[in-house]
Amino acid sequence: MFLKKSIDKLKSALDRTRKILNTDISDLFQLGRKIDENFLEELEEKLITADVGVETTLYLISSLRESYKNKEIENKEAILDFLKETLKKKLSKKENTIARASEGPTVILVAGVNGVGKTTSIAKLTYYFSQEGKKVILAASDTFRAAAIEQLEKWAQRLDVDIIKQKMGADPAAVAFDAIEAAVARKADILIVDTAGRLHTQKNLMQELGKISRVMKKKIPDAPHEVLLVLDSTTGQNAIVQAKQFDEVISLTGIFLTKLDGTAKGGVVLAIQNQLETPVKFIGLGEQYEDIEVFDGERFVDALFS
Amino acid sequence: MFDTISDKFQDISRRIFSGGKLTEKNIEEAIREIRTALLEADVNYGVAKTFIQRVKEKALGEQLVKSVKAREQFIAIVFDELVSLMGPVDTSISFAEKRATVIMMAGLQGSGKTTTCGKMAKFLIKKGHRPLLVAADIQRPGAIEQLQILGETLGVPVFSEPNWTPPKICAKAVAEASKKNCDVVILDTAGRLHIDEGLMKELGEIKKKTKPDNIFLVTDSMTGQDAVNSAQEFHKLLGLDGVVLTKLDGDTRGGAALSIREVAGCPIKFVGMGETLDRLEEFDPQRMASRILGEGDLAGIAAIAKDLINEEEAEKIQEKMLSGQFTLNDFLDQFSMMKKMGGFSDLMGMLPKNMLPPGAQEQLQSGDAENMIKHTEAMIHSMTPQERNHPDVLDGSRRLRVAKGSGKTIQDVNQLLKQFQDMRKMMGNMGQMGGFMDKLMGGGGGLPSMAGGLPGMGGMGGMSGKMRSKRKKKPRRKK
Ligand SMILES: Nc1nc2c(ncn2[C@@H]2O[C@H](COP(=O)(O)OP(=O)(O)O)[C@@H](O)[C@H]2O)c(=O)[nH]1
Ligand SMILES: Nc1nc2c(ncn2[C@@H]2O[C@H](COP(=O)(O)OP(=O)(O)O)[C@@H](O)[C@H]2O)c(=O)[nH]1
Ligand SMILES: [Mg+2]
Ligand SMILES: [Mg+2]
Numbered sequence: 001m002f003l004k005k006s007i008d009k010l011k012s013a014l015d016r017t018r019k020i021l022n023t024d025i026s027d028l029f030q031l032g033r034k035i036d037e038n039f040l041e042e043l044e045e046k047l048i049t050a051d052v053g054v055e056t057t058l059y060l061i062s063s064l065r066e067s068y069k070n071k072e073i074e075n076k077e078a079i080l081d082f083l084k085e086t087l088k089k090k091l092s093k094k095e096n097t098i099a100r101a102s103e104g105p106t107v108i109l110v111a112g113v114n115g116v117g118k119t120t121s122i123a124k125l126t127y128y129f130s131q132e133g134k135k136v137i138l139a140a141s142d143t144f145r146a147a148a149i150e151q152l153e154k155w156a157q158r159l160d161v162d163i164i165k166q167k168m169g170a171d172p173a174a175v176a177f178d179a180i181e182a183a184v185a186r187k188a189d190i191l192i193v194d195t196a197g198r199l200h201t202q203k204n205l206m207q208e209l210g211k212i213s214r215v216m217k218k219k220i221p222d223a224p225h226e227v228l229l230v231l232d233s234t235t236g237q238n239a240i241v242q243a244k245q246f247d248e249v250i251s252l253t254g255i256f257l258t259k260l261d262g263t264a265k266g267g268v269v270l271a272i273q274n275q276l277e278t279p280v281k282f283i284g285l286g287e288q289y290e291d292i293e294v295f296d297g298e299r300f301v302d303a304l305f306s
Numbered sequence: 307m308f309d310t311i312s313d314k315f316q317d318i319s320r321r322i323f324s325g326g327k328l329t330e331k332n333i334e335e336a337i338r339e340i341r342t343a344l345l346e347a348d349v350n351y352g353v354a355k356t357f358i359q360r361v362k363e364k365a366l367g368e369q370l371v372k373s374v375k376a377r378e379q380f381i382a383i384v385f386d387e388l389v390s391l392m393g394p395v396d397t398s399i400s401f402a403e404k405r406a407t408v409i410m411m412a413g414l415q416g417s418g419k420t421t422t423c424g425k426m427a428k429f430l431i432k433k434g435h436r437p438l439l440v441a442a443d444i445q446r447p448g449a450i451e452q453l454q455i456l457g458e459t460l461g462v463p464v465f466s467e468p469n470w471t472p473p474k475i476c477a478k479a480v481a482e483a484s485k486k487n488c489d490v491v492i493l494d495t496a497g498r499l500h501i502d503e504g505l506m507k508e509l510g511e512i513k514k515k516t517k518p519d520n521i522f523l524v525t526d527s528m529t530g531q532d533a534v535n536s537a538q539e540f541h542k543l544l545g546l547d548g549v550v551l552t553k554l555d556g557d558t559r560g561g562a563a564l565s566i567r568e569v570a571g572c573p574i575k576f577v578g579m580g581e582t583l584d585r586l587e588e589f590d591p592q593r594m595a596s597r598i599l600g601e602g603d604l605a606g607i608a609a610i611a612k613d614l615i616n617e618e619e620a621e622k623i624q625e626k627m628l629s630g631q632f633t634l635n636d637f638l639d640q641f642s643m644m645k646k647m648g649g650f651s652d653l654m655g656m657l658p659k660n661m662l663p664p665g666a667q668e669q670l671q672s673g674d675a676e677n678m679i680k681h682t683e684a685m686i687h688s689m690t691p692q693e694r695n696h697p698d699v700l701d702g703s704r705r706l707r708v709a710k711g712s713g714k715t716i717q718d719v720n721q722l723l724k725q726f727q728d729m730r731k732m733m734g735n736m737g738q739m740g741g742f743m744d745k746l747m748g749g750g751g752g753l754p755s756m757a758g759g760l761p762g763m764g765g766m767g768g769m770s771g772k773m774r775s776k777r778k779k780k781p782r783r784k785k
Contacts, residue, residue: 115417115553151447
């Protein structure tokens with residue numbers, strides 16, 4: 001339903017990258033250049049500038065070099081296809097559908113560092129599931145940041161869903177527990193738990209997050225069914241360690257990549273996919289609740305290179 | 307510990323023949339390393355490239371300090387260049403003379419603008435000002451409430467008109483500041499993408515209407531390659547006066563600092579070191595440079611060590627070492643020097659892992675290194691001045707007294723003295739090796755002894771390092 005719109009958005013968002021990766025590569029070939037070290041270096045520049053990261057870039061380049069040596073790649077079409085295939089394989093190797101509880105509410109825990117777009121992404125998810133006709137309940141477990149509860153409340157009003165909250169400064173795990181009880185009692189299909197932003201380096205706060213996750217199991221043993229890390233696509237290489245650290249504490253099931261409507265290329269996705277098993281499940285393309293799209297690795301790569 | 311020292315002596319002696327000039331060839335390795343370090347730190351590709359090129363040109367042909375390898379020397383030069391590029395420290399805020407001063411915060415979504423407005427208000431209150439906070443973000447749900455809560459905690463008035471346009475809100479707030487008995491107006495604008503023409507135009511209008519004395523870009527220190535693009539656009543439109551780099555309390559390498567500095571040209575004034583309003587700090591170019599090059603790099607150590615070692619003091623000890631007259635007193639002096647450096651473990655922890663002697667890693671982790679120093683100190687403190695200067699007089703009964711006085715065993719004391727004698731012997735020999743130590747010391751006159759665990763420290767010519775106080779602890783947020 002929002003397919004057309006999102007493709008357009010995604011396309012324009014990735015336009016820059018496309019320009020960088022495609023136009024320049026074609027230029028190189030139109031000038032009749034061979035695939036030499038200079039060319040590879042320029043390609044390296046393009047990838048790093050897209051936040052793909054040194055390690056992943058070197059990996060891609062060395063596979064490219066290898067294939068060239070083995071005469072697998074000889075021309076421009078081949079090189080692009082090769083890159084696209086390599087990346088698609090990476091991005092699509094993992095199941096990226098949303099896990100659902102076999103019975104009772106499906107619980108989605110949302111976490112991430114400060115300001116990445118957690119609360120906004122929750123509004124988007126709420127919209128997404130509401131479109132499916134699901135009954136959604138929100139838990140305001142960010143009890144720390146000023147007006148974080150009010151922010152979620154406003155989204156809940158706009159989207160016409162219930163919100164479970166306590167006062168600022170309340171125990172976030174207690175809020176989550178309240179919410180899970182309410183979700184069961186009110187027969188909700190989906191419970192989404194908002195949490196305060198925290199840096200992965202803050203031990204006590206990471207432990208607090210672990211507690212939020214654990215406390216819900218008392219009511220629903222296999223909750224949370226989805227644990228989404230929200231990543232800001234403008235973030236550079238630190239995104240990788242963020243993903244690793246959050247994964248250690250709450251076992252991530254997916255990534256919500258936000259702010260792809262900016263000029264940041266989201267190349268960080270490739271880096272993350274190269275280092276972690278956690279699939280990207282959704283992308284955020286704006287500040288409104290309908291600016292959400294299910295992540296599609298193939299299309300993402302195509303949009304990147306087309 | 308003494309074993310370690312002699313290891314390091316050998317290590318340094320191996321390096322002394324590498325004097326000469328910095329050439330393209332002998333810094334090749336360093337250039338690769340630095341390039342990778344910068345890119346991994348998220349310094350923009352183009353910025354990193356021109357930066358390295360510039361430093362390389364500057365460094366080529368420079369005389370190598372004898373005791374330092376070309377690689378390390380080049381890293382030191384890079385460090386120096388990073389510091390001077392991101393410095394000098396400038397936390398000035400322009401104040402208006404006849405009307406209320408206007409400070410405008412702008413930036414991408416979620417970068418930390420609202421929090422920084424609160425921090426800035428607190429900072430100004432401490433300086434005797436009476437700030438007014440202005441809620442000009444009517445976009446993000448709860449943004450006004452967020453600022454109001456911050457205002458309440460600070461006891462600062464908050465101006466808001468949810469149904470007005472941001473330029474109108476800001477203009478009115480500035481006009482009313484004096485009525486509200488406020489001398490500084492802080493504008494909290496909505497986050498926006500630099501490619502959002504409509505919203506960027508709105509910022510331009512706010513600027514036109516309020517004529518801010520200070521326009522600060524609030525940037526997330528975790529930003530990647532795109533930092534240059536947004537900074538450039540904001541700068542082009544607004545003419546930035548400064549940058550606030552937020553969320554530096556995490557472990558991001560923060561290469562965006564260099565990128566932004568390069569494209570916007572304005573100083574990075576403050577850094578956000580946490581979510582609470584007291585966590586606004588001055589930008590420290592040295593600290594940032596070490597961070598960008600990566601924890602554990604020699605550059606960080608060089609910066610710390612340089613100013614710390616009082617050169618005269620060091621020379622005196624050095625002389626004594628050469629003549630074999632090094633006493634336990636001198637030994638103690640070195641300890642205190644090291645302590646001034648902010649703790650042995652801290653210092654050792656900054657060395658790349660492969661430079662640590664075997665076993666040191668574990669000791670560091672268990673806090674043994676610090677303990678070891680403490681115990682050694684305790685023993686020496688239990689000696690009389692005479693004993694410290696002439697350890698030979700320490701016979702069995704004296705040793706027993708020292709052991710009791712320091713709460714150690716006589717074996718511990720014996721061991722300390724044995725190691726000390728060995729070291730002195732070794733140093734005496736070196737002194738007689740004709741100029742060996744001179745070579746060892748290189749040009750900087752540093753001290754390759756205990757602190758010689760930091761090879762090359764003595765010779766980092768041109769380091770403008772100022773001592774950083776202790777490494778700041780990660781802030782804990784109070785609930
Ligand atoms: N342009 C853009 N802005 C976003 C997106 N997602 C969130 N934001 C904005 O980012 C800022 C922080 O979002 P918020 O949800 O409060 O982040 P949280 O602190 O992680 O909960 C807000 O200004 C949001 O409007 C997105 O996909 N695109
Ligand atoms: N750890 C840390 N978090 C910060 C810092 N500055 C802001 N934040 C957090 O970043 C998030 C976004 O901040 P906010 O001020 O709302 O950003 P704005 O959207 O630009 O106004 C909030 O969770 C803040 O608490 C900082 O220096 N360190
Ligand atoms: Mg939030
Ligand atoms: Mg704000």
